[in-house]
Amino acid sequence: MSPSPLVKASTLIELNAVIVAMANGKPCLLTASDLALPSGPFETGHRTLEQGLRSWARVKAQQTLGYVEQLYTFADRDRDRTAREQRAVSIGYLALVYQAPHNMDDHWSSWYLHFPWEDHRDGVPTLTTKIIIPALTAWKNAAPDAAAKRERHERIAIAFPANPRHWNEELVLQRYELLWEAGLVSEAGKKKNNLGLAMPFDHRRIVATAMARLRAKIKYRPVVFELMPPAFTLLQLQNTVEALAGLRLHKQNFRRLVEAQGLVEETGAITSGASGRPAKLFAFRRKVLQERAAVGTKLPRTS
Amino acid sequence: MSPSPLVKASTLIELNAVIVAMANGKPCLLTASDLALPSGPFETGHRTLEQGLRSWARVKAQQTLGYVEQLYTFADRDRDRTAREQRAVSIGYLALVYQAPHNMDDHWSSWYLHFPWEDHRDGVPTLTTKIIIPALTAWKNAAPDAAAKRERHERIAIAFPANPRHWNEELVLQRYELLWEAGLVSEAGKKKNNLGLAMPFDHRRIVATAMARLRAKIKYRPVVFELMPPAFTLLQLQNTVEALAGLRLHKQNFRRLVEAQGLVEETGAITSGASGRPAKLFAFRRKVLQERAAVGTKLPRTS
DNA sequence: CCTATTTATACTCATATTGAGTATATTAGT
DNA sequence: ACTAATATACTCAATATGAGTATAAATAGG
Numbered sequence A, B: 001m002s003p004s005p006l007v008k009a010s011t012l013i014e015l016n017a018v019i020v021a022m023a024n025g026k027p028c029l030l031t032a033s034d035l036a037l038p039s040g041p042f043e044t045g046h047r048t049l050e051q052g053l054r055s056w057a058r059v060k061a062q063q064t065l066g067y068v069e070q071l072y073t074f075a076d077r078d079r080d081r082t083a084r085e086q087r088a089v090s091i092g093y094l095a096l097v098y099q100a101p102h103n104m105d106d107h108w109s110s111w112y113l114h115f116p117w118e119d120h121r122d123g124v125p126t127l128t129t130k131i132i133i134p135a136l137t138a139w140k141n142a143a144p145d146a147a148a149k150r151e152r153h154e155r156i157a158i159a160f161p162a163n164p165r166h167w168n169e170e171l172v173l174q175r176y177e178l179l180w181e182a183g184l185v186s187e188a189g190k191k192k193n194n195l196g197l198a199m200p201f202d203h204r205r206i207v208a209t210a211m212a213r214l215r216a217k218i219k220y221r222p223v224v225f226e227l228m229p230p231a232f233t234l235l236q237l238q239n240t241v242e243a244l245a246g247l248r249l250h251k252q253n254f255r256r257l258v259e260a261q262g263l264v265e266e267t268g269a270i271t272s273g274a275s276g277r278p279a280k281l282f283a284f285r286r287k288v289l290q291e292r293a294a295v296g297t298k299l300p301r302t303s
Numbered sequence C: 001c002c003t004a005t006t007t008a009t010a011c012t013c014a015t016a017t018t019g020a021g022t023a024t025a026t027t028a029g030t
Numbered sequence D: 001a002c003t004a005a006t007a008t009a010c011t012c013a014a015t016a017t018g019a020g021t022a023t024a025a026a027t028a029g030g
Helices: A049-060 A126-141 A146-159 A172-181 A203-217 A234-245 A251-260 B049-060 B126-141 B146-159 B172-181 B203-217 B234-245 B251-260
Strands: A011-023 A026-031 A039-041 A067-074 A087-096 A107-110 A264-270 A280-284 B011-023 B026-031 B039-041 B067-074 B087-096 B107-110 B264-270 B280-284
Touching (some): A011 A203, A026 A234, A049 A067, A049 A087, A087 A203, A146 A172, A234 A280, B011 B049, B011 B203, B172 B203, B234 B251
Parallel strands (some): A011 A087, B011 B087
Antiparallel strands (some): B011 B039, B026 B107
8 A cells, every 4th residue: 555656646546446256155355464455556557547446456466357336535534544644535446256266365354244233134133232222322312412312313213223124224334334423333443342343444434335335236237247157046146135235035026026127048057966946047148238228217207 | 726735746636516506497507617617626624525525615616515425536547638747536526506696707507508418308309310310320330340330339229219218318428428439529629520518628527427426316315305495386396307307207197206205295385476276385304314214125125 | 765855936916106197176367 | 257277186007016825846864
């Protein structure tokens, strides 16, 4: 993360990549050994930001990025406490790769290690009911005045609803920031008062942004397939979506949805060996990337 | 756009704001007299990027920004042809304001002046059928090889579909980039070969990004109300949405949608003076900003 | 070989949402 | 009183969604 010799600026432009791959059925992040996200300076040799990211990922992480999407540009002054005067602008990216080759010093870190409260596949985690809700309630009651108290109450009710059916898996960033404000995820020195595995700097916030974006996007763009092998069963596909969303889905309706949208086509092959009836293998219909550039509107258009 | 004395960097961080307001029923952009977007340097005194934008807008444009959203960070090398070595990173923002006070040297420029092909409220514009489609077809036929030709064909079919019912109003950026590649919207010196009103630098591309984002967002977040007066009729609301989307909507169903979602509440007042039955005046129900943080999922969840 | 277990896939059905209208109400102008 | 213009209410078919039940095709254990 040393500044490029070409950028002798007091303003450093840094690219941060949230590189996601599935490993053992878990969504994982590529990190350094200190759990920092891969990041590097933007060099003037690159034509565009995305090209800078791609070429840097190829060299440094030996990764050829498939799907890449810009997330957000952060430039808060207190972003990086270790570098007071050297202000960095950080441009976050989300990248999806299929089965990354394992380097020695690469770490693939399951994202639920850092966000254990985000996995609702087996119902509401005990962590949430036993620790988070009581702590947040205490924080709410410690509000300076009634208005602040009401506002905190609202935010808690939305982020961690009492009724599990109202759980909104997209609110990853809101939840992280709520926990941060309540002092429950301090990344800094003190090891106490930290839920989930901390990450250096504000990297966990960047990951939260990435998770939120990805969870939103799988609903209306066929991006899951970037994480899938060339051929897969519908159950494998469903398991991947469930792992990303942190939710359990209705099997029959999931299959109906996928088929109705024409996202996949049979390869002709079937699985074997496992217990139970063998499943058909499907492949992603790449054509939909064009067809479904047009997605459904929600406005009541006239014809 | 002169560099701030505080940022003595070879990398200049520039904020560009697409500030949108409705004027005479038209969505308009705040521009300088040369049609450039308001833009200014990011100063180290500001705590966050958004704060930098807000304080700068307050001083320079005498605008208090309501809704603000980060759009995209551009850093292409050939972004600004006038400044070869001075590479600028530009962070684009979308801001919505209600009834901006008119300054002398502010210009409010209707966005359809710059994007005449984006307005489908009166059907497909003649410009599209008479000029754009023929020109794009010629460009397609001039493709170097068959594969490129097929790819261009696909892109044209999606961006400017033959069947007007397949028009997707969200693809503003794709259309702009398609027209750019086909040489139909060159912003540079030559005045020929330019559809719509050009803007300096890459500002028209930034506006295209903003339009696309806004058109997508009005469908699932109540952002239109940022552009509305405190009380309005449902027709006024519909006209605003139609103007933004560039589409004609079904009146009865629009009203059903708005009411079913609980977005508005009656003020008790009604209009008078105009011809026809007087309309009830409504106000935005601010509560929904909290309630509807939870929006509908598209995944087939189990309960 | 028979049976239980496991997974895959097909089909059903009530309810909700959407698209495209028709019908009625309330004003201003003549 | 009648007409034009707009607002609002209601209808109805077509789809989409949520929550199942039913059936098919494999393996594993006796």
